[in-house]
Amino acid sequence: MREAVAPDLLGARDCIASKGGRLGLPLVLLRETDSTSEEAKRAAKQGAPHGATWAADLQTRGRGRQGRAWTSPRAEGLLFSVVLRGTKAWRYPETLPLVVGLAVRDVVSTRLSSRDVLLKWPNDVLVANKKVAGVLVEATRECYVVGVGINVSVRQFPPELEGRATSLALEGAEQLSRGALLADVLAALDRDVEHVASFGLGLIHGRLRAVDALYGKAVSGERGSGIARGLSEKGGLIVECDDGRVQEWSSGEVHLVTHL
Numbered sequence: 001m002r003e004a005v006a007p008d009l010l011g012a013r014d015c016i017a018s019k020g021g022r023l024g025l026p027l028v029l030l031r032e033t034d035s036t037s038e039e040a041k042r043a044a045k046q047g048a049p050h051g052a053t054w055a056a057d058l059q060t061r062g063r064g065r066q067g068r069a070w071t072s073p074r075a076e077g078l079l080f081s082v083v084l085r086g087t088k089a090w091r092y093p094e095t096l097p098l099v100v101g102l103a104v105r106d107v108v109s110t111r112l113s114s115r116d117v118l119l120k121w122p123n124d125v126l127v128a129n130k131k132v133a134g135v136l137v138e139a140t141r142e143c144y145v146v147g148v149g150i151n152v153s154v155r156q157f158p159p160e161l162e163g164r165a166t167s168l169a170l171e172g173a174e175q176l177s178r179g180a181l182l183a184d185v186l187a188a189l190d191r192d193v194e195h196v197a198s199f200g201l202g203l204i205h206g207r208l209r210a211v212d213a214l215y216g217k218a219v220s221g222e223r224g225s226g227i228a229r230g231l232s233e234k235g236g237l238i239v240e241c242d243d244g245r246v247q248e249w250s251s252g253e254v255h256l257v258t259h260l
């Protein structure tokens, strides 16, 4: 008999249906896969529609940004990827990581009501300076694939992440259901994504500013160093450089090292 997906993730179907949004349909729940983003990309080539979503209890080749691996013990993380189509009409697709990051941040924050949950540009979600969730946005010929990893009930991280990563459970959240979390993130994303990608960050600029982990902080990257001064309309990081010039950095061209 094939083993089933853990019950808390199985609940995602009902949670998504009750919200009536366009993301999360169809929904494929997997006990194990190489990577939900690879599942989504393979299916997108075969015509998977806008909103199609893959979530898994375990990934054997989970990927993070900048070629890093994303690992999570079985059923302890929310690991999912969603296909976004209709994107040719988008004028500001580069805002996508920020819209997704904000949606994830907002939902994480509802589970940790007494904590400050911040967004570190472009899309790391932080609690007490430790990363609780990450976002990987990939463009394919057909669509965008948005991959999200949230550390839900992880209590032990590999040595290289000790002190830099945390989870909802470690930060005090209780009665966590990955299915409900998934439905909430998809609904939050559905609310803002098309408007922001079409018209720029205006709609969410104030909300981003309020949770910007870098604002006023010293940052350094491939283009130099300076003080972070917020985000541009297109989603770039505005940096007042040490020599007084103001630059707009894009996440693609910098490897950011921050001193939070």
Ligand code: BTN
Binding pocket: 034, 035, 036, 037, 038, 059, 061, 062, 063, 064, 065, 066, 068, 070, 078, 079, 080, 081, 124, 133, 134, 135, 136, 147, 148, 149
């Ligand atoms: C990062 O912070 O570096 C981004 C992490 C993104 C991880 C998620 S888990 C679900 C999806 N599948 C993957 O292989 N990666 C993303």
